[in-house]
């Protein structure tokens with residue numbers, strides 16, 4: 001028989017448990033209502049506001065976020081296909097005057113492992129890319145201390161002379177900013193000269209989080225927010241197209257993640273020059289920030305879904321299978337992405353941080369097909385190729401995978 005005292009405690013615990021349960025249920029119902037109301041307003045065509053986006057980034061209801069993001073994707077892309085691209089990442093130098101705590105790729109000037117690709121080797125890489133069916137190179141490098149602007153112009157001219165058909169998606173905003181410093185020429189002139197020499201489109205590299213508190217805390221000697229945006233603005237005003245990126249999951253707050261999205265959305269309202277948005281989680285291995293835990297698949301999918309809802313003026317979102325692997329990269333197509341990104345024939349930056357995922361062209365295509373879509377190859381401007389590629393790239397594993 002229970003003693004009265006024991007029974008008293010049992011009854012009190014039971015009543016406390018049920019009180020806590022009902023408080024929790026109320027709280028949960030409140031959160032669900034708030035989430036549902038934000039999502040239904042967004043799906044009704046209302047622009048997602050910053051505080052609501054932060055609420056979504058706090059939400060544990062990944063399924064609802066995914067459904068909403070996928071609804072938006074299907075509205076923007078009712079077609080029965082999903083796209084991918086083939087290109088090669090050529091990092092012409094790893095020598096860099098900047099210091100980014102999250103970067104495992106760069107080497108300081110005079111470091112014994114620093115390199116500058118020989119021109120012949122660089123051209124050979126492009127030749128291989130074309131032979132494997134690629135139509136573009138993503139050409140980026142560190143901020144080299146002594147190469148003049150003329151060196152970059154000559155590089156572009158050389159490539160276009162040998163391979164006029166290739167699109168050079170090159171020089172991220174930190175590099176362009178660096179070129180203005182070394183040449184002492186205004187930004188507009190630098191961009192015009194690079195365009196005349198053969199630059200085709202601008203990558204969104206070096207965006208990380210477009211909040212100076214974050215940038216200043218983890219980078220030294222690199223472009224800050226306003227200049228990063230201004231480089232894209234001026235490129236767009238010249239008639240150029242570019243991509244936008246976000247690397248999250250390090251020292252930024254969720255509010256700062258949303259500020260980043262807001263800054264991209266505003267610029268896109270102004271110019272309409274971004275072709276796509278790509279986000280990925282910080283890869284900490286072998287970096288000076290390796291003590292930070294990596295963001296997982298849940299965080300990646302949630303962030304991309306919220307980005308799809310927030311960036312209502314971006315037509316395309318790319319999956320980052322390179323950082324997330326095949327399965328999550330494929331799942332990303334149900335969480336706001338409409339494009340598998342690129343089959344990169346070579347990549348050095350993410351792999352330097354220890355993240356190396358390999359996919360063949362057939363694996364990228366089958367990842368799309370398994371979701372019920374037809375895979376279609378596109379170029380950087382999202383123009384479709386009429387014929388699907390039948391080349392050795394179908395069977396060959398890539399050298400490494402990339403952004």
Ligand code: SF4
Pocket residue numbers: 096097098099100103104105106141142143174222
């Ligand atoms: S991220 Fe770019 S700018 Fe920063 S250290 Fe690496 S190569 Fe240099």
